[in-house]
Amino acid sequence: MDLNGLLGEKGIKTGDLVRVRAKNQIVEGYVMPSTEAEKGMLVLKLKSGYNLGLKQENIEGIEKLIESKVPGIPKPVELKSKPELPVISVLHTGGTIASRIDYSTGAVYASFKPEDLVSLVPEIQDIANIKTKQVMNIMSEDLRFRHYAKIAEAIKEEIGSGVKGIILGHGTDTMHFTSAALSFIFENLPVPVILVGAQRSTDRGSSDAAMNLICAAEFIKQTDFAGIAICMHENTSDNNCLILPGTKARKLHTSRRDAFKPVNAEAIARVNYDSRKVEFLQKDYPKATKKELVVRNGFEEKVALLKTHANMNAEQFSFFEEKGFKGLVIEGTGLGHAPVGDEPESKKILEAIKSLNDKGCTIVMTSQCLYGRTNMTVYTNLRRLVNAGVIPGEDMLPETAFIKLAWLLGNYSPEEAKKLVGKNLRGEISECSRELF
Amino acid sequence: MDLNGLLGEKGIKTGDLVRVRAKNQIVEGYVMPSTEAEKGMLVLKLKSGYNLGLKQENIEGIEKLIESKVPGIPKPVELKSKPELPVISVLHTGGTIASRIDYSTGAVYASFKPEDLVSLVPEIQDIANIKTKQVMNIMSEDLRFRHYAKIAEAIKEEIGSGVKGIILGHGTDTMHFTSAALSFIFENLPVPVILVGAQRSTDRGSSDAAMNLICAAEFIKQTDFAGIAICMHENTSDNNCLILPGTKARKLHTSRRDAFKPVNAEAIARVNYDSRKVEFLQKDYPKATKKELVVRNGFEEKVALLKTHANMNAEQFSFFEEKGFKGLVIEGTGLGHAPVGDEPESKKILEAIKSLNDKGCTIVMTSQCLYGRTNMTVYTNLRRLVNAGVIPGEDMLPETAFIKLAWLLGNYSPEEAKKLVGKNLRGEISECSRELF
Numbered sequence: 001m002d003l004n005g006l007l008g009e010k011g012i013k014t015g016d017l018v019r020v021r022a023k024n025q026i027v028e029g030y031v032m033p034s035t036e037a038e039k040g041m042l043v044l045k046l047k048s049g050y051n052l053g054l055k056q057e058n059i060e061g062i063e064k065l066i067e068s069k070v071p072g073i074p075k076p077v078e079l080k081s082k083p084e085l086p087v088i089s090v091l092h093t094g095g096t097i098a099s100r101i102d103y104s105t106g107a108v109y110a111s112f113k114p115e116d117l118v119s120l121v122p123e124i125q126d127i128a129n130i131k132t133k134q135v136m137n138i139m140s141e142d143l144r145f146r147h148y149a150k151i152a153e154a155i156k157e158e159i160g161s162g163v164k165g166i167i168l169g170h171g172t173d174t175m176h177f178t179s180a181a182l183s184f185i186f187e188n189l190p191v192p193v194i195l196v197g198a199q200r201s202t203d204r205g206s207s208d209a210a211m212n213l214i215c216a217a218e219f220i221k222q223t224d225f226a227g228i229a230i231c232m233h234e235n236t237s238d239n240n241c242l243i244l245p246g247t248k249a250r251k252l253h254t255s256r257r258d259a260f261k262p263v264n265a266e267a268i269a270r271v272n273y274d275s276r277k278v279e280f281l282q283k284d285y286p287k288a289t290k291k292e293l294v295v296r297n298g299f300e301e302k303v304a305l306l307k308t309h310a311n312m313n314a315e316q317f318s319f320f321e322e323k324g325f326k327g328l329v330i331e332g333t334g335l336g337h338a339p340v341g342d343e344p345e346s347k348k349i350l351e352a353i354k355s356l357n358d359k360g361c362t363i364v365m366t367s368q369c370l371y372g373r374t375n376m377t378v379y380t381n382l383r384r385l386v387n388a389g390v391i392p393g394e395d396m397l398p399e400t401a402f403i404k405l406a407w408l409l410g411n412y413s414p415e416e417a418k419k420l421v422g423k424n425l426r427g428e429i430s431e432c433s434r435e436l437f
Numbered sequence: 438m439d440l441n442g443l444l445g446e447k448g449i450k451t452g453d454l455v456r457v458r459a460k461n462q463i464v465e466g467y468v469m470p471s472t473e474a475e476k477g478m479l480v481l482k483l484k485s486g487y488n489l490g491l492k493q494e495n496i497e498g499i500e501k502l503i504e505s506k507v508p509g510i511p512k513p514v515e516l517k518s519k520p521e522l523p524v525i526s527v528l529h530t531g532g533t534i535a536s537r538i539d540y541s542t543g544a545v546y547a548s549f550k551p552e553d554l555v556s557l558v559p560e561i562q563d564i565a566n567i568k569t570k571q572v573m574n575i576m577s578e579d580l581r582f583r584h585y586a587k588i589a590e591a592i593k594e595e596i597g598s599g600v601k602g603i604i605l606g607h608g609t610d611t612m613h614f615t616s617a618a619l620s621f622i623f624e625n626l627p628v629p630v631i632l633v634g635a636q637r638s639t640d641r642g643s644s645d646a647a648m649n650l651i652c653a654a655e656f657i658k659q660t661d662f663a664g665i666a667i668c669m670h671e672n673t674s675d676n677n678c679l680i681l682p683g684t685k686a687r688k689l690h691t692s693r694r695d696a697f698k699p700v701n702a703e704a705i706a707r708v709n710y711d712s713r714k715v716e717f718l719q720k721d722y723p724k725a726t727k728k729e730l731v732v733r734n735g736f737e738e739k740v741a742l743l744k745t746h747a748n749m750n751a752e753q754f755s756f757f758e759e760k761g762f763k764g765l766v767i768e769g770t771g772l773g774h775a776p777v778g779d780e781p782e783s784k785k786i787l788e789a790i791k792s793l794n795d796k797g798c799t800i801v802m803t804s805q806c807l808y809g810r811t812n813m814t815v816y817t818n819l820r821r822l823v824n825a826g827v828i829p830g831e832d833m834l835p836e837t838a839f840i841k842l843a844w845l846l847g848n849y850s851p852e853e854a855k856k857l858v859g860k861n862l863r864g865e866i867s868e869c870s871r872e873l874f
Contacts, residue, residue, distance in 0.1 A: 139818055141770050142778035144748045173770035177747040254772050254809025304753065307744040309839055310614040311581045316741065319756050333578050333610035335691050341579035372691025381576055402746055
């Protein structure tokens, strides 16, 4: 009997809560619809929010616990205006925070309209008057430089309309690339622009979307911070969100709600979900000035990020010369190493790097350790790289350095870009004793 | 007056402890020799072990505190044999653990002989009878697959001589690549083989070399663990070392002594430096069996690791087809994403990945989040990748997946490699509920 026959016999259908015995373990979860890819596989949504696939051959017993109660999609709430509250604009780009499960395929789809987002979190209207706008609807891994420029335009327009701040709904996968890009695009930003994502889609009980949105709105309402930041869960309990610096944050877990961590920096602030209290963790966070807002949204397309690994060959570096790249961020090992020692392959790699630099490609070194700082004076191999023209990326995250280099080469001459890439412009490089250099 | 003139006037020479006022800050440190690259720059070694460079123009005052006391290099100690103690073999490959500062250039050099290593830590002779051997002397970023095979040969030879265990001195930058490689090369390893590195060179007061070596030796002496592991500081205090699984550890800080962390796994054990007590954190760690030692040291050279980033183009993927690569580990975003959505560039990338797979290249997906697990059934874009032939790397570290794929393709047919790459062979993939799949 096939899987559908087995389920039909027990009167089990999509959405039912079932208990399954498989390989001597007991699992409870909601039956997800099977698709072509999962023929003969029972897919359960566990209470943790994760999907579990069970091969039919391993199923020793199955019983229905509760009939299907597929969560309905909330109907759009009419937006109410309260004159005493500030205005917050929610801009929408796509991603899980706007996603729900398509029960016909079991897959997660980006399909919410901005009004739906607000209707999911009605209490946000007690914090502020909410404007919404869908800028685009793209999964974050597909975002390109042109999208950053488009998002920046939408942000500028909202700022012009006089809002207290902006929430940018964004997929989490590349949220730190976008937050870095917006950090560089804008100079003298007069309001907070907070990127908010969700690790679990909004139709799950375990969704983090609502709390992240509420905390971002509270932060915007209460703060004099002005700049780009990310608002996500601090830990796996639903108590605090952190406001993370746009150039110093990174996704460090595939699925946990507290996936985003500050790297080589403190979080800007903590927002308590219950008390709505904002506690600042950074003393000198950016505030609004009377300086005019500057928007530089150029990006050089021919820029790449290259992570080094054992056993590399020169062709992996000379590719960037052959293809005419203008910028390359190397994500090296340790203090900023690439294999440029005395092995024959290493010597060829050093030649390839030298040649790439001589052709006018700006090369910046970061570390795949992520935490810590490049220091390119300590070892012989490091000096070889510096002599070949490689510029130390200080304690910049590789992703931030990549965005910064593309942005610099899109708005400045290569000579200016070389000078600016190792200097702190938007908090992407920590001040420390090495500033005395 | 130039810098050397200024120092000469004050009677200050290399190695002296000085106090400098620069930009209204006071700094104390030892004067390092200046090199061509640092003309006009005073380089101080701070008590933290870090170097600080001060531009002459910023120096407002300088005074000598203590005359130079360049630490002498300890003379080789004669190895004493105590019949009641086990024999531990210390194999040497290079890296900081064998490094000292060359006071003629100020750079760190790999120049210690193995006997010197033991002479630095005489108390290790109270734990075991120490044999030493220099297998090679290469900075770890330059290590290649052929070196893994050479190290494996040396390990096999030592095992044949009947030692209780082996310590492998190794540079920290790629120590986790080597520990993964050795984990796959050896099956049924009968003894512990512990990789030990140092983040600070042995002529510094802050060196971690001695404690890491002592803890590794104590662990080998006391344990029935048999397999590949890493022994490094647990935190920045000099109290505990962790024994980390060879396929589940990663360098996560450029300079801290506790740079190595277990990822998606528990540490195997904790060794207290003062009490010498070994506390096991894993219950089911590998132990010696009566099965015969198997050594498979083949590696396919044409394998690479590719980290994805925003704004990629298809040429970054088709490069691997043009160059005839046999294996590619993609370090994607989130649950295992690459840009393969509906943007024109994304569509071309999907085509490039499909074509690469069709040419017989085995493609494995891991996550640049590092923590967590790929799950390639959740989103439409993920299913597209799986349909293009991409194999989920489960919760393997990207570096481990890269080494595993090269090793599989070096010892098995591509068909076997495809089957084995997503299966747990050496603890590189965690057992969890998804094992029910």
